[in-house]
Every structure is written in structure tokens, then in C-alpha cells.
Amino acid sequence: MTACAVCPRTAPDGQRLCLLCADDVRGWLAELPGQAELLAAEFLTPGAAPRQGRIGGTGRAHSPVPVDLRVLVLLAPGHPGPVGDPADDTDPSVPIHAFLAGWAGHIAYTYPAVHRDPHGTAHTQPCEQAWPAKGRTITAWCTWHTAYLPYTLTLPAAAGLHEQLGDLVHRLRGLTHTEPRAHPRAAPCPQCDSFALLRTDGRWHIHCTDCGHNLTPDDYDQHADAYRHTLQEKTASMFELDKIAT
Numbered sequence: 596m597t598a599c600a601v602c603p604r605t606a607p608d609g610q611r612l613c614l615l616c617a618d619d620v621r622g623w624l625a626e627l628p629g630q631a632e633l634l635a636a637e638f639l640t641p642g643a644a645p646r647q648g649r650i651g652g653t654g655r656a657h658s659p660v661p662v663d664l665r666v667l668v669l670l671a672p673g674h675p676g677p678v679g680d681p682a683d684d685t686d687p688s689v690p691i692h693a694f695l696a697g698w699a700g701h702i703a704y705t706y707p708a709v710h711r712d713p714h715g716t717a718h719t720q721p722c723e724q725a726w727p728a729k730g731r732t733i734t735a736w737c738t739w740h741t742a743y744l745p746y747t748l749t750l751p752a753a754a755g756l757h758e759q760l761g762d763l764v765h766r767l768r769g770l771t772h773t774e775p776r777a778h779p780r781a782a783p784c785p786q787c788d789s790f791a792l793l794r795t796d797g798r799w800h801i802h803c804t805d806c807g808h809n810l811t812p813d814d815y816d817q818h819a820d821a822y823r824h825t826l827q828e829k830t831a832s833m834f835e836l837d838k839i840a841t
């Protein structure tokens with residue numbers, strides 16, 4: 596076990612992120628295509644009212660930048676910035692495509708590809724390029740990143756991906772006003788007893804919104820079974836008491 600590069604938890608052997616931070620990345624990758632679609636539908640379809648700031652009468656020297664300009668940049672094909680230059684990757688104007696392709700290029704470059712020369716000797720060298728199997732849409736890039744995630748999590752760059760992907764997804768949520776749907780769970784939190792456990796779309800873990808406790812779905816199922824069992828026993832003993840009282 597080693598320390599998680601993002602939070603105070605410990606990461607599994609050979610990995611840079613703990614299971615929960617890895618779950619963040621997996622969840623954001625699952626969320627990103629839908630957010631991009633919403634963004635395009637809301638801002639780029641004919642007839643959709645652009646949310647422009649008020650121009651004039653505000654006493655400003657410059658009119659505010661209309662929000663759809665930021666959206667246009669985010670949805671532009673764009674070109675990935677130079678690989679390994681984190682200063683470039685954190686530029687909030689990096690298009691989603693370029694962001695995903697740039698990171699895929701960086702990951703692929705560190706991924707050892709083995710090929711045999713005509714004499715049968717195996718050579719290991721970095722992959723030169725990342726290609727998603729089905730086109731190069733945002734969805735295809737996210738599928739690529741999800742498939743390579745077990746490898747990406749072993750790289751020192753995993754913390755940077757977590758930070759930048761999180762920033763990107765939160766920026767998109769701010770523009771689309773849409774968050775992944777959360778489904779309340781019936782059993783209370785085993786840590787704080789609040790009825791505050793949620794399963795969120797795209798996330799593996801079940802999360803307590805009160806105390807921050809996290810459970811795997813299996814752990815939750817066991818906990819919920821035990822809770823149900825205790826409730827049944829309590830109800831049964833209440834009936835017993837009723838019988839004695841009457």
C-alpha cells in the first residue's frame with residue numbers, strides 16, 4: 596500500500612490513486628460524453644437562446660464575453676498541447692477533444708509496445724500514437740481512457756489527470772447545470788447512522804453525504820441485509836410485546 600497522490604487515503608500496490616479517487620476518474624469519464632452532448636444541444640443548436648450577458652447600461656468598459664464563446668472553444672476539435680507540459684493542459688480554454696487526445700497521447704507514449712524484428716528479437720518501445728477503436732469522438736476517447744485506466748493509474752501523471760479531468764467536468768456542470776443523478780439508498784450510513792447514502796450514476800462506490808463514508812456495492816448489500824434483519828427482529832419483538840400487553 597502506498598499513499599494516494601490526491602487524498603490522504605492509501606492506494607493499492609503499484610497504483611498512484613486510492614480506489615475512491617480512481618472511481619472519480621472513472622465516473623468523470625462516464626459523465627463527460629453526456630455533458631458534452633448537453634452543452635452542444637443547449638448552446639449550438641439553432642434556436643437555442645445563447646445566454647449572453649447584458650450589453651450596455653452596466654457601466655462596464657467592455658461588454659461581457661458571451662458564454663457561448665467558451666462553449667465553442669470547449670467543443671472545438673482543437674489540437675492537443677505539447678505533451679508533458681502541465682501548464683498548457685490547465686488552460687481552461689483547452690477543447691474537450693484536445694484535452695482527451697493530449698492525455699491519451701501522453702499515456703500511450705509511456706505504454707510499452709512490444710514488436711519483433713525480422714530476426715525474431717522482441718523490442719520494447721513506447722507506443723507512438725493513441726487511436727480509439729471507434730472514431731475520434733469524445734465518447735470514443737472516453738472509452739479509450741476507461742479501457743487504459745488500470746494502466747494510467749500506475750503512472751505518476753494519474754494525479755494530474757484526476758485534477759484536470761475533475762476541473763473540466765465541474766466546468767461543464769457549471770455550464771449545463773446538470774449533475775449525475777444520485778439515487779438514495781434505503782439503509783442508513785453504517786458510520787454515522789444518517790439516512791444519507793447515495794449511489795451516483797457512473798460511480799462504483801456508495802457515498803454518505805453526511806460524513807463522507809464510502810462503501811462498495813457489495814459492502815452496502817451486506818450492510819443493508821443486516822439492517823433489514825435487525826429491523827425485522829425489532830418488529831417481531833414489538834409484536835411479542837403487544838401480545839404480552841393484551
Ligand SMILES: [Zn+2]
Nearest residue numbers: 599602613616
Ligand atoms: Zn485518493
Ligand SMILES: [Zn+2]
Nearest residue numbers: 784787803806
Ligand atoms: Zn455517514
